[in-house]
Amino acid sequence: MGKTVELYYENAYINEFDAEVLSCKEAGDGKYEAVLDKTAFFPEQGGQTSDTGKLVTEGGESASVLYTGIRKCEETGEDEIYHVLDKCIDAGTSIKGTIDWEHRFSNMQQHTGEHIFSGIVNSEFGYDNVGFHLSDTEVTMDYNGVLSSEDVARIEKLVNEAIWKNVRVVAAFPSEEELKEIDYRSKKELTGAIRIVTIEGYDICACCAPHVERTGEVGFLKVVGVHNYKGGVRVNILCGKRAFEFLTEEHDIISGLAAGFSTSFDKVVASVDKLKDDNAALKADLLTEREKLLGYELSGIDKSLKNVFLFKSADTDTNLMRKTVNKLAEDHEGFCGIFAGDDKTGYRYIVASGNAGGDARHVAQLLREKFGAKGGGSEQMVQGSLSGALQKDIADCCNNL
Ligand SMILES: [Zn+2]
Structure with a gap:
């Protein structure tokens, strides 16, 4: 390899060696590139990262080897191994090189x-x-x-x-x-x-x-x-x-999971599967109960009201939102909608036009102008999201439609 004897070919276990600096030049960013007469630092090649470590002079001055590479020497055109250092060590200096053995x-x-x-x-x-x-x-x-x-x-x-x-x-x-x-x-x-x-x-x-x-x-x-x-x-x-x-x-x-489930290692997968099944069943139950609850809420709303807008928690199911909005739109003349979310994380919305017609896109447009809402849809129904607005401001805006 050009001027440098490759000690790693003599023995892969050499992790300390004595050598002489042949050249050292500035490489920008406070770094220097040194060529040695021999090296045990394996340069990056063949898909493998380079060795790192340090060079120490006889006077005790130490430079870190941050990277080792191969390049064509500008003068000879031959391949040369260079060591990227954080300090300059002058040409002619004797050094002891130590490679990061754990890494190598x-x-x-x-x-x-x-x-x-x-x-x-x-x-x-x-x-x-x-x-x-x-x-x-x-x-x-x-x-x-x-x-x-x-x-x-x-x-x-x-x-x-x-x-x-x-x-x-x-x-x-x-x-x-x-x-x-x-x-x-x-x-x-x-x-x-x-x-x-x-x-x-x-x-x-x-x-x-x-x-x-x-x-x-x-x-x-x-x-x-x-x-x-x-x-x-x-x-x-x-x-x-x-x-x-x-x-x-x-x-x-896995130990953490097993302890969390109060079970043995071999039963962790079965426990996770059971938890998933239980969760799905609970979600289905919750949806049924919420649907019932909304039914009660809807039956209590005065049908002579023109526009109806409800605010619900962030985890409200989108299908349930759509179903509820459709039901409201059958009973009311104006615009009917649901906002699911909170002031902190924002809202998802679905709005439909009521039984007297009207273009729901008008509401989406208004929400976009007032609150920077995203989304859109058809004349009958729009949906989207918005953030950074307060519930009372959204409600005020919708009630003035
Ligand atoms: Zn190989």
């Missing part, structure tokens, strides 16, 4: 887990991994073929068996001659020195990233999402500590 090791766990998964998908189904993304929050693989949820569950089990077998993961740069004899997975036609990562018995793949030395270090792999994507599937996985943290969070949620 997590990336190694996710990446090796991905290779095992993709290797098994390839050998079992013949599909290729055509897209890989490893961010700090998400690991996704895109396969150019469809996997059912049963397929994915079986692969997940096979991957975990491979992890528990603790087989070796070997990275090497074979010669061109040797390479011809190796059947390896690759996303693209590669040129130059090709690095081959072999997971014994499971996968052989061209890859530039650091991996764990044995599959056992992946810990375990959990599939956390599968959906159809571009004619194939996108699979979300988590490995090692990330999988542990994810499942711990899920476990806490």
